Amino acid sequence: xxxxxxxxxxxxxxxxxxxxxxxxxxxxxxxxxxxxxxxxxxxxxxxxxxxxxxxxxxxxxxxxxxxxxxxxxxxxxxxxxxxxxxxxxxxxxxxxxxxxxxxxxxxxxxxxxxxxxxxxxxxxxxxxxxxxxxxxxxxxxxxxxxxxxx
Numbered sequence: 001x002x003x004x005x006x007x008x009x010x011x012x013x014x015x016x017x018x019x020x021x022x023x024x025x026x027x028x029x030x031x032x033x034x035x036x037x038x039x040x041x042x043x044x045x046x047x048x049x050x051x052x053x054x055x056x057x058x059x060x061x062x063x064x065x066x067x068x069x070x071x072x073x074x075x076x077x078x079x080x081x082x083x084x085x086x087x088x089x090x091x092x093x094x095x096x097x098x099x100x101x102x103x104x105x106x107x108x109x110x111x112x113x114x115x116x117x118x119x120x121x122x123x124x125x126x127x128x129x130x131x132x133x134x135x136x137x138x139x140x141x142x143x144x145x146x147x148x149x150x
Contacts, residue, residue, distance in 0.1 A: 006067060009044060013051050021055045021063030023124065026113045030071040038076070038147055039116060043067070045105030046080050046128075046143040054084020054141055057093065074122075078145040085136025086130045096131075113145075122148030 003025065010023045027033060047065065055063030061083075068079040085093075106128070113124045125146035133139045 002043075002085045003033065003069075005041075006043065006047070007038070010047065010065065013047075017056070019062075021051065022063055022067040023067070026066070026068045028069055031069055031076060036076055036149065038078070042109065042145060042147070043078055043080060043143075045109050046145075049105055050080065050082035050084060050141060050143075052115065053090045054082045054086065057085045057090065058083070066127070072146065074149050076147045076149065078147060080143040080145075081131065081140060083131075083140040085140075087128065088130055089138055107130055120148070124148065 007025060010025075014021065014023070047067070050065050055065070064083045064119075066079075066081045068077075068081075070077045070079065110126060113126055117123050123146075125144075127142075127144045129142050130138045131140045131142050
């Protein structure tokens, strides 16, 4: 269900932003899709951030968002990458604007993960980083969420 929801969400965003980006969803063939459980909308806020902050601020070329579900030992790793402007650039843009808008997507998801970790003996992990190019600049953002198997 979550895979279909993500696919439909990305297709709607493509329409909304007039095909400013492409996306791929890869599912490791070792994953039994019907037998895994992914908490609903765990990844959506990061995909939204990739589009709204990374891709929409991109000046050159078409945006690209990749979702990968990789089988790890006793876990599924969800990796979301984009070729947008990156975290540091977005922070600089945000601090230079006089806008009072403050995105809470990452904070809310971190809180959800903390709650899931308190309720379960198995631990979710979240890692967010800039994808650095050879010049030290950013080639986008990578979000990795480790989801323990039930």
